[in-house]
Amino acid sequence: xAGVSQTPxxxxxxxxxxxxxxxxxxxxxxxxxxxxxxxxxxxxxxIYFQGTGAADDSGLPNDxxxxxxxxxxxxxxKIQRTERGDSAVYLCASSLGGxxxxxxxxxxxxxxxxx
Amino acid sequence: xxxxEQSPQFLSIQEGENLTVYCxxxxxxxxxxxxxxxxxxxxxxxxxxxxxxxxxxxxxxTFQFGDARKDSSLHITAAQPGDTGLYLCALRPHQxxxxxxxxxxxxxxxxx
Numbered sequence: 691x692a693g694v695s696q697t698p699x700x701x702x703x704x705x706x707x708x709x710x711x712x713x714x715x716x717x718x719x720x721x722x723x724x725x726x727x728x729x730x731x732x733x734x735x736x737i738y739f740q741g742t743g744a745a746d747d748s749g750l751p752n753d754x755x756x757x758x759x760x761x762x763x764x765x766x767x768k769i770q771r772t773e774r775g776d777s778a779v780y781l782c783a784s785s786l787g788g789x790x791x792x793x794x795x796x797x798x799x800x801x802x803x804x805x
Numbered sequence: 806x807x808x809x810e811q812s813p814q815f816l817s818i819q820e821g822e823n824l825t826v827y828c829x830x831x832x833x834x835x836x837x838x839x840x841x842x843x844x845x846x847x848x849x850x851x852x853x854x855x856x857x858x859x860x861x862x863x864x865x866x867t868f869q870f871g872d873a874r875k876d877s878s879l880h881i882t883a884a885q886p887g888d889t890g891l892y893l894c895a896l897r898p899h900q901x902x903x904x905x906x907x908x909x910x911x912x913x914x915x916x917x
Contacts, residue, residue: 694847721903732809732893732907733848746904781847787903794905796847 692716694797696782702803703772711767711800713782721787722765723794724757727779739765740787772804809894809908817914821883826911828877828894835900837877839868842891842910884915 695714703709715722720741725733735749742762750756754772759765769776779801783794808831818824828837836855840848852861854870854877861868865888867880881888891912895905 723904725905725907730909732811732895732909733905735904735906738903740903749904783847793850796849798846 694782694784694795696780696797696800698800699798700801700803702805705772705774705804707772709769709772709802711769711780711802713765713767713784713797715763715765715782715784716795717763719784719786719795720762721785721792721794722759723783723785724765724767725781725783727781727799729778733781736767769802772802774804777802777804809896809906811892811894811908811911813911814909815912815914817916818884819916820885823880823882824884824913825878825880826892826913828879828908830875830896833874834896834898835874836897837870838895838905839877839879840893840895840907842893843889848891848893881913884913886915886917889913889915 694716697712722739724736726736727733737744737750737757738746739759742759754770757767779799781796781799783796785792785794810829812827838853839851841851842848852863852868854868857874858872859870865882869878891910893907893910895907898906
């Protein structure tokens with residue numbers, strides 16, 4: 691498809707386990723964003739990539755969270771030693787980048803449940 | 806930290822009625838966006854407002870940016886069941902910033 695694709699759609703994991711969430715952005719989009727949305731809340735910024743580099747990772751809550759984008763396209767959000775409080779929908783978005791007012795297109799999200 | 810407050814948090818009305826939802830910031834912002842999010846989907850951009858006092862229309866939706874650039878409203882005329890969803894406002898914390906700061910959203914339900 692032509693939109694942002696996130697896999698898996700749903701992930702259930704046990705407390706303490708490691709998880710990886712994948713984002714395939716729209717082809718040609720240089721900017722990629724990760725957000726986290728808890729139940730009843732708006733999305734909360736985690737990290738922004740411009741190309742391969744993390745231009746702003748100020749939203750990552752702690753060092754258990756890490757994201758990569760090695761070739762400037764697909765990105766993986768990695769969460770170590772998951773906690774129940776990590777349960778949320780993780781949203782990825784991409785945009786053409788370059789200027790602040792280009793439209794960001796969101797994927798459908800990965801619903802992470804830590805039990 | 807710049808905060809966005811949206812009100813009301815929940816709104817349930819009958820088809821055909823009009824409604825207004827609000828977005829207020831603790832400080833002046835350079836631009837503001839409105840999104841709609843349906844269950845199981847990501848937010849979809851509706852509009853970006855930049856200039857104080859600006860009004861934009863998108864079919865039955867009217868978006869207004871306050872003169873002081875600290876607030877915005879979304880008015881829907883003759884609401885339809887298809888308007889049901891979570892309406893989110895979002896701002897960029899400073900000009901040139903790439904990240905968005907979202908409000909908590911207004912969950913709108915239009916009953917047939």
